[in-house]
Amino acid sequence: xxxxxxxxxxxxxxxxxxxxxxxxxxxxxxxxxxxxxxxxxxxxxxxxxxxxxxxxxxxxxxxxxxxxxxxxxxxxxxxxxxxxxxxxxxxxxxxxxxxxxxxxxxxxxxxxxx
Amino acid sequence: xxxxxxxxxxxxxxxxxxxxxxxxxxxxxxxxxxxxxxxxxxxxxxxxxxxxxxxxxxxxxxxxxxxxxxxxxxxxxxxxxxxxxxxxxxxxxxxxxxxxxxxxxxxxxxxxxx
Numbered sequence: 001x002x003x004x005x006x007x008x009x010x011x012x013x014x015x016x017x018x019x020x021x022x023x024x025x026x027x028x029x030x031x032x033x034x035x036x037x038x039x040x041x042x043x044x045x046x047x048x049x050x051x052x053x054x055x056x057x058x059x060x061x062x063x064x065x066x067x068x069x070x071x072x073x074x075x076x077x078x079x080x081x082x083x084x085x086x087x088x089x090x091x092x093x094x095x096x097x098x099x100x101x102x103x104x105x106x107x108x109x110x111x112x113x114x
Numbered sequence: 115x116x117x118x119x120x121x122x123x124x125x126x127x128x129x130x131x132x133x134x135x136x137x138x139x140x141x142x143x144x145x146x147x148x149x150x151x152x153x154x155x156x157x158x159x160x161x162x163x164x165x166x167x168x169x170x171x172x173x174x175x176x177x178x179x180x181x182x183x184x185x186x187x188x189x190x191x192x193x194x195x196x197x198x199x200x201x202x203x204x205x206x207x208x209x210x211x212x213x214x215x216x217x218x219x220x221x222x223x224x225x226x227x228x
Contacts, residue, residue: 034216042221043219043222044157044219045219046216101170102157102159103156104156106154106156
């Protein structure tokens with residue numbers, strides 16, 4: 001079945017620096033790649049997603065890139081702020097089956113130091 | 115955030131107890147999910163319901179029994195749990211079950227099994 005690996009498990013950056021989190025997936029048929037942010041004690045929330053027909057998507061300080069050939073995708077956060085501190089999860093799924101089954105990575109704890 | 119609600123938020127139970135977790139979504143979605151979130155592990159999909167029908171059981175032990183009486187409500191009945199079942203149990207919903215769709219999470223139930 002699908003497997004998603006996520007690195008690093010922890011990431012500490014200074015406020016204003018950029019942060020990059022990388023994920024690789026095993027199922028070449030995967031075509032949907034969301035990123036979720038989970039603040040301490042809160043629910044995971046979607047922050048950005050990308051579909052396999054595009055290579056990059058940006059939303060203000062957040063961007064996601066997808067390399068289908070290498071089967072990896074990355075989250076880029078620029079000009080980090082303390083409120084970006086959270087656990088970030090990548091996920092992968094493919095449509096066409098009976099369910100929208102998201103396979104999640106293990107998460108990256110991002111700490112933005114003021 | 116009231117789109118997906120879960121009760122109780124915290125639960126402590128003994129291994130011989132029977133309890134139920136409740137999830138309700140107010141988004142008009144047709145698919146609902148149960149996930150287990152343990153420390154240092156990926157979010158694990160447990161069950162998927164599409165239009166009240168269970169379409170996915172991810173090899174979950176029978177001591178977890180889901181129930182979906184309608185597309186807005188989802189229950190997880192618990193009995194004779196083990197200490198390793200202690201985790202955060204998250205409910206989620208999405209508009210359609212067959213396409214890549216954003217999943218909206220509830221706040222979770224923090225379960226401790228003694």
